[in-house]
Amino acid sequence: MKTRSFLAIFLLISLTLILPSLLSAGTRGISVVAKTAKGQSQNIQLYDYTAALIIGIDRYENLSASEQLTYAVKDAKGVEKVLRDGFQFNEIITLYNGQATRDKIMQALYGFRSLTPDGGVFVYFAGHGITIPGALGGKDLGYLVPYDGSLNASAMYKNISMQQVKSDICVSISAKHVFFVFDACFAGLMLDTRATLSKPSRDFSYLKAITDEQVRQVLTAGSKGETVLDGGPGGHSVFTGRLIQFLENAEDYITARELGQYLKKQVYGDAAARGHTQRPVDGEIYGTGDFVFVPDLKKKGREISAEVDALEAELVRLKRLKKEAAQAQDKSREREIERRQLIKDAELKQAQIRRRQKEEEVKRETQAALEAKRFEEGRKQREAENDQRLAMLRSQADKMRQELSQDLAGGATIESAVAELRKINEQRNKIDREFSTELERQTRNLSAFYDKQISRIMDIPPWDKEFETKKEYEDRIAEVELKATPIRQVKEKELASLQHELETIREDQIRPLDQQMEALAGKRFIVPASQVSFKFIRYNLKSQMMLATLTSNGTTEKLLINIPKRKAREYKYNPQLLVPEVLMKARLGGIKFDKAIFHGPGEDETYIGMRGGIVVSDGTIYLSEANGIVKDSRTGLEWKAGPDMDTDWNEARSWVQSLNLDGGGWRMPTMDELEGLYKKGVGERNMTPLLKTTGWWVWSGETKGSSNAGDFGFNGGIQIEGVKSTLDP
Structure with missing residues (x-):
C-alpha cells in the first residue's frame, strides 16, 4: 500500500454562499409533498375540492334472474369504505341498485359541472358493461348498463355510452382531473391514448407537471368478450379486491397511472393462475395530467x-x-x-x-x-x-x-x-x-x-x-x-x-x-502607518532576508523582509525610506498578525514582511519557523506537514480541522497548490526540504463524489483520485 502523507495550508478563501430555496406552501385544498431534484421536500397544491361517485348494481330492473349480479354492490361499498377511511375527498356520492338509474347517474355526473378547474373527480362503477359493434365496420361502442338499462342491442338508448361520456360528460366537467374506473369488461372506450409500460415518476417535477395539465382517464376490469372474475381479495372481484388492497397499503400518494399498471399486472396474473383470461385496460380519453389519490394523514x-x-x-x-x-x-x-x-x-x-x-x-x-x-x-x-x-x-x-x-x-x-x-x-x-x-x-x-x-x-x-x-x-x-x-x-x-x-x-x-x-x-485589516514602528536588526546575505522587529497595537513581532542585496544596505541605515503597512486577520482566538508590506520610494516598489525570525531557509523562497510552519515568501502561503504516517483522507481532514497552531484557520491544500509545491529534484521528496515527510503521496481537500478525493504524488508530479477511507471497498 502506498503511503500517504498530508499537508495543511492557510490561505485567503472567497465566500460562496448558496441560500436554500424557499417555498411557502399553500394551506387550502389538498396537497402532497414531493422531492425536488436536490432532494428537498416541497408541497404541491393538487386540488381545491375532490369528489367521488361510487356506483354498484347487483339487481337490474329489466334483466333476467340469470343476468343479475352478486358482488357488484359489495365491491362498490368496499371502494367507498377505503376512500372514506384513508383518503382526502370532500364529497362522496353513492348510488346502489335501485338508486343507480340512468337519470340519477347522469344527474350526479352533470352535478360535477359546478367544480372549479382545480377540482378532482373519481368515478367508480361496478356492474354490467356491454360492447356493440359499430355500423358498417366502424369502431366498437361501449356502454355502461344502469339499474333500468338493458343488454338488448335494440335498447342501447337506455344505457350510458362511452361516446356520451367522452364527448359530453368529460367536456362539461370543469375539474382538471377526472378518473373513471369500471369493474366491468367491455370495449369501445374511445381512448385517444393507451397507457404505456413506463413507470410513472414520483418526483417533484412530474407532479408539478401533471398538476398543471388536464386529463380524463379510464381504467376497466377487462376487455371485450371477457368476464369479471370473482373470488378476489376480501371477498371482492379480483379487480376490485386488488384495487382496494393497493389503496389500503398505500404509504403515500398514488397516481392513476401507478394504479393502472399495478392492476394490469396483478389481475392478469391472478386470472391466469385460475385458467382465466382477464386483461384490464387503461388510458386517457384526452389530456396529459394524472389523477392523484391523496392519503389523509393522522x-x-x-x-x-x-x-x-x-x-x-x-x-x-x-x-x-x-x-x-x-x-x-x-x-x-x-x-x-x-x-x-x-x-x-x-x-x-x-x-x-x-x-x-x-x-x-x-x-x-x-x-x-x-x-x-x-x-x-x-x-x-x-x-x-x-x-x-x-x-x-x-x-x-x-x-x-x-x-x-x-x-x-x-x-x-x-x-x-x-x-x-x-x-x-x-x-x-x-x-x-x-x-x-x-x-x-x-x-x-x-x-x-x-x-x-x-x-x-x-x-x-x-x-x-x-x-x-x-x-x-x-x-x-x-x-x-x-x-x-x-x-x-x-x-x-x-x-x-x-x-x-x-x-x-x-x-x-x-x-x-x-x-x-x-x-x-x-479578510485582511490594515493598521495605519502612523500606528506602526519598526527596526531593522540584521541582514542574511544568502537568503536576502532582513530580520526586523515591528510594533503595532502594543505588540512586537519579529519579521522577515525579502529585500534584494542592492537595496539592503540603504534601507537598513535609512529605514525611514520605507513606509510600513500592517495587515491583520481575525481568528476565533483573537487578532492575528498576517504580514507587513513595506512601500519604497520607487514606483511599485514593495517588500513583504512575514512573521518569524530567520530560523531556517532553503535558499529560495521557503522559510521555516520554530513552530514548524513553512512560509512561501512569494505567494504568502503557509504550510504545515501533518503526522508522518499512512493516513486516509478522513483522518487527514480531522487532523487539519483540529490544528490550532498560530491562531487556527488551516485547511487542506488544493491540487493546484500541491502542484506549485512540487519541484523535481529538490530535497528528498521533490519539494522544499523544510517540510519533513517520508511519504510520496499527499491528500488534497478536493473531493470527487462521495468516496474519492484528489491525491498528489510527489514521486512524479502525478494527480489521481484516491479512495477517502481504507474502510471503503
Whole structure:
C-alpha cells in the first residue's frame, strides 16, 4: 500500500454562499409533498375540492334472474369504505341498485359541472358493461348498463355510452382531473391514448407537471368478450379486491397511472393462475395530467406539517428582510439575516425529518398491531420519546431565534470581525450538536425496533433432549435464523440510510456557515502607518532576508523582509525610506498578525514582511519557523506537514480541522497548490526540504463524489483520485 502523507495550508478563501430555496406552501385544498431534484421536500397544491361517485348494481330492473349480479354492490361499498377511511375527498356520492338509474347517474355526473378547474373527480362503477359493434365496420361502442338499462342491442338508448361520456360528460366537467374506473369488461372506450409500460415518476417535477395539465382517464376490469372474475381479495372481484388492497397499503400518494399498471399486472396474473383470461385496460380519453389519490394523514402528521409550513413562511420573511438589508447597504444586518435563514433552514430540515419519521412510524405501528402486547408497549414508549424530543427541539429553536435577534456589531473593524467569527462558530456548533443528537436518538430507536422483532423470533424453547434429537434442535435454530436474517439485513440497510441522510443534511446546513467563517478569516485589516514602528536588526546575505522587529497595537513581532542585496544596505541605515503597512486577520482566538508590506520610494516598489525570525531557509523562497510552519515568501502561503504516517483522507481532514497552531484557520491544500509545491529534484521528496515527510503521496481537500478525493504524488508530479477511507471497498 502506498503511503500517504498530508499537508495543511492557510490561505485567503472567497465566500460562496448558496441560500436554500424557499417555498411557502399553500394551506387550502389538498396537497402532497414531493422531492425536488436536490432532494428537498416541497408541497404541491393538487386540488381545491375532490369528489367521488361510487356506483354498484347487483339487481337490474329489466334483466333476467340469470343476468343479475352478486358482488357488484359489495365491491362498490368496499371502494367507498377505503376512500372514506384513508383518503382526502370532500364529497362522496353513492348510488346502489335501485338508486343507480340512468337519470340519477347522469344527474350526479352533470352535478360535477359546478367544480372549479382545480377540482378532482373519481368515478367508480361496478356492474354490467356491454360492447356493440359499430355500423358498417366502424369502431366498437361501449356502454355502461344502469339499474333500468338493458343488454338488448335494440335498447342501447337506455344505457350510458362511452361516446356520451367522452364527448359530453368529460367536456362539461370543469375539474382538471377526472378518473373513471369500471369493474366491468367491455370495449369501445374511445381512448385517444393507451397507457404505456413506463413507470410513472414520483418526483417533484412530474407532479408539478401533471398538476398543471388536464386529463380524463379510464381504467376497466377487462376487455371485450371477457368476464369479471370473482373470488378476489376480501371477498371482492379480483379487480376490485386488488384495487382496494393497493389503496389500503398505500404509504403515500398514488397516481392513476401507478394504479393502472399495478392492476394490469396483478389481475392478469391472478386470472391466469385460475385458467382465466382477464386483461384490464387503461388510458386517457384526452389530456396529459394524472389523477392523484391523496392519503389523509393522522393528526400528529398534520401538526408537524403545520410546523414545516410555519418554518417555510419564516424563511420567506427572512428572505424579504435580507433583501431590505441589502437595499439599505447594511452588510452586517444582511449577514445576520443570512445566518438566521441558515438556522431556520436547519430547523425546517429537522421538522421534515420528523415528519417522514412519523409517517414511517405509522407503517411500523400497523405491523406492530399484529405482534405481542409487549411490542405494543415498546411502540408507545417510542412515541413518547418522539414527542419529548420534538418539544425539546422546539424549545431550542425558540432560544436560537432569541439569540439571533440581537444585532451584531458592524463588520468594519477587526474587533467586530472576531466577535462575528465567534458568533457564527457558536451557531455552527449548535446545529452540529443537534443533528448529532438526533442521529444518535433515531439510530437507537430504529435499532430497538428491529432488535425486538429479532429477539421475539429467536425466543424459542431450549433443547429438550428427552423428546428432541440434536438434529431437530439444530433445524429449529436454522429455521428461526432464516426468518431473522432478512430483518437484520433490513436493519443494517435502514441504519446506513439514516446515517447517510442525516449526515448529508447536517453538512449542507453547516457548510455555508463554514464558508462565512473562512471568508472572515481570510479578510485582511490594515493598521495605519502612523500606528506602526519598526527596526531593522540584521541582514542574511544568502537568503536576502532582513530580520526586523515591528510594533503595532502594543505588540512586537519579529519579521522577515525579502529585500534584494542592492537595496539592503540603504534601507537598513535609512529605514525611514520605507513606509510600513500592517495587515491583520481575525481568528476565533483573537487578532492575528498576517504580514507587513513595506512601500519604497520607487514606483511599485514593495517588500513583504512575514512573521518569524530567520530560523531556517532553503535558499529560495521557503522559510521555516520554530513552530514548524513553512512560509512561501512569494505567494504568502503557509504550510504545515501533518503526522508522518499512512493516513486516509478522513483522518487527514480531522487532523487539519483540529490544528490550532498560530491562531487556527488551516485547511487542506488544493491540487493546484500541491502542484506549485512540487519541484523535481529538490530535497528528498521533490519539494522544499523544510517540510519533513517520508511519504510520496499527499491528500488534497478536493473531493470527487462521495468516496474519492484528489491525491498528489510527489514521486512524479502525478494527480489521481484516491479512495477517502481504507474502510471503503
